[in-house]
Amino acid sequence: xxxxxxxxxxxxxxxxxxxxxxxxxxxxxxxxxxxxQDLPTIRCATAxxxxxTVFYDVIRDRKLDEKNGFKLDDPVLNASIGTLxxxxxxxxxxxxxxxxxxxxxxxxxxxxxxLLCTLMTADMIGIVATKAGPQSIAALKGKIIAAPxxxxxxxxxxxxxxxxxxxxxxxxxxxxxxxxxxxxVTLVIADxxxxxVAWEPMISSGMQKRKDxxxxxxxGKSFREKIGADLPYFCVNVRKEMVAAGMAPKLNAAFAECVxxxxxxxxxxxxxxxxxxxxxxxxxxxxxxxxxxxxQYGAANDPKVQAxxxxxxxxxxxxxxxxxxxxxxxxxx
Numbered sequence: 001x002x003x004x005x006x007x008x009x010x011x012x013x014x015x016x017x018x019x020x021x022x023x024x025x026x027x028x029x030x031x032x033x034x035x036x037q038d039l040p041t042i043r044c045a046t047a048x049x050x051x052x053t054v055f056y057d058v059i060r061d062r063k064l065d066e067k068n069g070f071k072l073d074d075p076v077l078n079a080s081i082g083t084l085x086x087x088x089x090x091x092x093x094x095x096x097x098x099x100x101x102x103x104x105x106x107x108x109x110x111x112x113x114x115l116l117c118t119l120m121t122a123d124m125i126g127i128v129a130t131k132a133g134p135q136s137i138a139a140l141k142g143k144i145i146a147a148p149x150x151x152x153x154x155x156x157x158x159x160x161x162x163x164x165x166x167x168x169x170x171x172x173x174x175x176x177x178x179x180x181x182x183x184x185v186t187l188v189i190a191d192x193x194x195x196x197v198a199w200e201p202m203i204s205s206g207m208q209k210r211k212d213x214x215x216x217x218x219x220g221k222s223f224r225e226k227i228g229a230d231l232p233y234f235c236v237n238v239r240k241e242m243v244a245a246g247m248a249p250k251l252n253a254a255f256a257e258c259v260x261x262x263x264x265x266x267x268x269x270x271x272x273x274x275x276x277x278x279x280x281x282x283x284x285x286x287x288x289x290x291x292x293x294x295x296q297y298g299a300a301n302d303p304k305v306q307a308x309x310x311x312x313x314x315x316x317x318x319x320x321x322x323x324x325x326x327x328x329x330x331x332x333x
Contacts, residue, residue, distance in 0.1 A: 039065075039066065039069060039070050039071040040069075040070050040071065040245070040247070041070070041071045041072075041073050042065070042070050042071065042072050042073060042094050042095055042242070042247070042251070043073050043076075043092070043093050043094045043095070044056055044072060044073060044075045044076070044093060044094065044095040044096065044097075045075055045076040045077070045078060045084055045087060045088070045092075045093040045095075045096050046075060046076075046077060046078070046084065046096060046097040046098065047077070047078050047079075047080075047081050047084050047098065047151075047180065048077040048078065048079055048180070048277075048278060049180070049182050049202070049277060049278030049279060050199075050201070050202070050277060050278075050279070051200075051201055051277050051279070051284070051293075052097040052098075052119075052234060053075055053077055053097075053273075053276050053277060054262060054269060054273045054276065054277060055097055055119060055236075055255065055258050055259070055262070056072060056075040056097070057075075057273055057276055058258045058261055058262060058269065058273075059072050059254050059255070059258050060072050060074075062257075062258070062261065064253075064254040064257050064258055065254055067254070068250040068251070068253045068254045069250050070247060070250055070251070070254075072254075076093065079179065079180050080179055080180065081098075081148055081150050081151045081179075081180065082150045084096060084098060085098070085102060085103075085106070085150065088103075088106075088113065088237070088239070089106055089111050089113075091239065091241075093239075094238065094239050094241070094242050095116075095236060095237070095238050095239075095242065095251065096236075096237050097119065097234060097235070097236055097237075098152065098234065098235070098237060099151065099152025099153060099156065099233055099234060099235065100115050100118070100152065100232065100233070100235045100237065100309060101152040101155055101156055101312075101313070101316060101321070101322065102150070102151070102152045102155065103115065103152075103235075103237040104313060104322060104326055104330055105322060105323075107329075107330050108322065108323055108324065112239055112240035112241065113237060113238065113239055113240060114237070114238055114240055114243060114300070114329070114330055114331065114332040115235055115236075115237055115238075115300045115309070115330055115331055115332060116235070116236040116237060116238045116248060116251055116252060116255070116299075116300055116332045117235060117236045117251075117252055117255050117256070117297060117298060117299050117300055118232035118233075118234075118235045118236075118296065118297065118298040118300075118305060119232075119234045119235060119236065119255065119259055119295065119296070119297060120232075120233050120234040120293075120294060120295055120296060121220050121230045121231060121232060121233055121294040121296050122156065122219045122220035122223060122230075122231040122232070122233040123218065123219075123220030123221065123230075123291065123292050123293075123294050124199045124200040124203075124220065124233060124234075124287075124292050124293055124294070125153045125156065125157060125197075125198070125199040125200075125218075125219045125220065125233060126157070126197075126198070126199075126203070126215045126216070126217050126218040126219055126220075126292075127140075127145070127157065127195050127196065127197055127198075127215070127216050127217040128185060128188060128195065128196050128198055128203055128206060128213050128214065128215055128216065129188065129194060129195040129196075129213070129214065129216050130188065130191075130210070130212045130213055130214075131212040131213075131214060132212065133188075133194045133195060134194055134195055134216065135216055136216060137161055137165050137167055137169075137216075137217060138165075138167070140167075140169060140172055140173045140194070140195060141172045141173065142172070142173065142174075143173045143174070143194035143195060144173065144174050144175075144176055144192075144193045144194050144195075145169060145173045145174070145175050145176065145193065145194065145195045145196065145197065146175075146176045146177075146178045146183065146184035146185075146187040146188065146192075146193035146195070146196040146197070147175055147176070147177070147178055147184055147196065147197035148177070148178045148179065148180060148183070148184065148197070149175065149177045149178075150177075152233075153197060153198075153199050153219075153233075154197050155316070155321050156219055156233070156312075156316070156321075157169075157197050157217070157219050158170065158197075158319075158321070159315060159316045159319040159321045160219050160222055160223060160315070161217065162319045163226075163315050163318065163319060164222055164226065173194075173195075176193060178196070182198075182202045182205070182278075184196030184197060184198050185198045185202050185203065185205065185206035185213075186206075188206065188210075188213065189206055189209055189210045189213070195216065199233075200287040200290075200292050200293045201277070201279045201283050201284050201286075201287035201293065202279070203215065203287070203292065204283050204284075204286045204287035204290060204292075204293075205279055205280075205283045207286070208280075208282070208283050208286065215292075218292070219231070220233070220292075220294075223312070227308070227311055227312075229304075229308045229311075230294070230296060230308070231308065231312055232296070232298060232305065232308065232309060236251065236255055238251065238332060243332050243333070248332045248333065252299050255297065256297050256299070259295050259296075259297035260297070262295055263295040266285075266288055266295075267285060270284040270285055270288075300331040300332045301331060301332070301333050305331075306326075306328070306331050309326055309331075310325055310326050313325040313326040
């Protein structure tokens with residue numbers, strides 16, 4: 001007897017077409033899914049509180065990483081600057097956003113690391129004090145200065161002051177270590193320090209909390225007056241393994257676009273990421289409006305960037321902060 005088939009048990013033409021379309025869509029999508037899964041993952045870190053985590057967040061949220069052929073991992077946010085650098089040296093981080101000179105110190109000591117690009121200028125760093133406190137470098141004599149001594153901010157500020165005035169703040173004043181970017185300003189607010197080496201947006205945050213706080217020395221302004229160029233400060237620093245793997249152009253492209261977005265959409269970026277920075281929105285906007293908070297991208301292979309940083313490194317070397325000036329190998333190609 002011929003076998004009969006129940007028509008109701010057969011899939012409908014619509015179901016068959018739907019299945020075919022679904023299979024076709026999956027076939028079309030699966031290569032991109034596989035490509036996303038196969039992208040190299042970049043481990044990154046920075047210090048907190050502060051604005052630098054925003055660079056990572058914008059890259060991840062706008063998918064600038066995937067656009068440029070890599071996957072940026074969730075950033076590690078370190079409350080201790082010492083831990084940030086120690087992890088980088090140990091190879092726990094592939095990329096860190098930090099100042100360039102402590103990375104140069106480690107490069108010169110044999111750590112496989114390089115400068116990738118610049119993000120902000122040194123206009124953001126300086127020394128703050130209350131109006132009743134010291135109002136000049138000369139007035140710091142015998143005073144207590146709170147400063148994150150392991151940070152490039154402190155090292156750069158100290159070197160520039162010594163270069164321009166001949167005064168070593170560690171000789172004329174008592175320097176008290178601060179563990180992170182905000183602590184020094186907090187000590188000034190509480191009258192537990194006479195001055196603090198700090199950077200934006202922590203400077204503007206302190207000014208919001210105590211109206212009589214002011215900047216008595218600007219590292220960026222002082223450098224520009226002497227050299228005639230903007231001094232890069234916060235930068236992207238990479239392990240050499242990243243450069244050897246061909247990641248430098250991809251990372252540079254992502255950070256270049258990221259800085260452009262952060263610069264042109266600053267107010268919206270401030271609102272969206274204020275909680276991540278641990279700085280309130282109004283303070284971020286005030287820092288920006290003050291002119292001290294300048295976003296400025298520059299690739300490490302740009303001759304102008306190299307010339308400025310080489311000049312700055314010569315200054316630091318003269319003051320004993322660095323053993324020697326930066327050589328061409330410090331700048332990632």
